[in-house]
Amino acid sequence: KQEVTQIPAALSVPEGENLVLNCSFTDSAIYNLQWFRQDPGKGLTSLLLIQSSQREQTSGRLNASLDKSSGRSTLYIAASQPGDSATYLCAVMGTGNMLTFGGGTRLMVKP
Amino acid sequence: DVKVTQSSRYLVKRTGEKVFLECVQDMDHENMFWYRQDPGLGLRLIYFSYDVKMKEKGDIPEGYSVSREKKERFSLILESASTNQTSMYLCASRSDRVEQYFGPGTRLTVT
Numbered sequence: 001k002q003e004v005t006q007i008p009a010a011l012s013v014p015e016g017e018n019l020v021l022n023c024s025f026t027d028s029a030i031y032n033l034q035w036f037r038q039d040p041g042k043g044l045t046s047l048l049l050i051q052s053s054q055r056e057q058t059s060g061r062l063n064a065s066l067d068k069s070s071g072r073s074t075l076y077i078a079a080s081q082p083g084d085s086a087t088y089l090c091a092v093m094g095t096g097n098m099l100t101f102g103g104g105t106r107l108m109v110k111p
Numbered sequence: 112d113v114k115v116t117q118s119s120r121y122l123v124k125r126t127g128e129k130v131f132l133e134c135v136q137d138m139d140h141e142n143m144f145w146y147r148q149d150p151g152l153g154l155r156l157i158y159f160s161y162d163v164k165m166k167e168k169g170d171i172p173e174g175y176s177v178s179r180e181k182k183e184r185f186s187l188i189l190e191s192a193s194t195n196q197t198s199m200y201l202c203a204s205r206s207d208r209v210e211q212y213f214g215p216g217t218r219l220t221v222t
Contacts, residue, residue: 031208032208032209034210034211036213041199041216041218042215042216043115043201043213043214043215043216044201044203044213045213046210046211046212046213049209049210089154091211093208097207097208098156098159099211101153101154102153103153104153
């Protein structure tokens with residue numbers, strides 16, 4: 001059974017820092033990996049989708065990488081801003097065509 | 112823009128009431144999902160549907176049922192609401208093996 005882990009569970013950084021969020025998964029037989037952002041009391045917003053054949057995807061200040069063989073993905077946020085404060089979740093899609101979610105990393109960017 | 116909408120942002124119901132949560136997507140997606148999200152437990156899949164009138168149980172289907180009479184609409188039904196069904200309910204949709212999109216969520220309180 002696929003397990004997805006995100007470490008750390010919470011992170012606090014000063015504004016302007018570059019930061020990396022980590023996601024690890026136990027079964028490398030995946031179709032894709034998706035990163036989401038969730039603001040308090042809201043739904044999930046899709047940030048980036050990486051197909052299993054890809055190594056990375058970029059959107060603005062966000063860059064997500066995927067190393068399928070080692071079961072890891074990272075989300076890199078450049079020049080963090082207070083508006084980046086949210087919970088970030090990763091999810092992997094395995095052979096069952098279903099997403100398995102990590103527990104999330106709660107990020108706070110302090111002005 | 113892909114849009115997934117949910118019928119209510121906040122809902123307060125009494126124990127024993129029948130509750131309907133509705134979800135509509137505008138992207139002609141085959142797959143639709145209902146999750147609940149609770150602190151410390153993460154996202155848990157209740158039911159999903161891969162086609163009209165088709166439904167499959169997720170990880171926690173007890174106490175819930177679903178209906179999908181039209182491709183764009185997926186309803187979650189609590190036959191007799193209980194206090195342990197107080198939660199954030201999230202609907203999602205996608206085509207096969209691509210990006211999954213979530214609605215804004217419904218915060219349900221059962222008193």
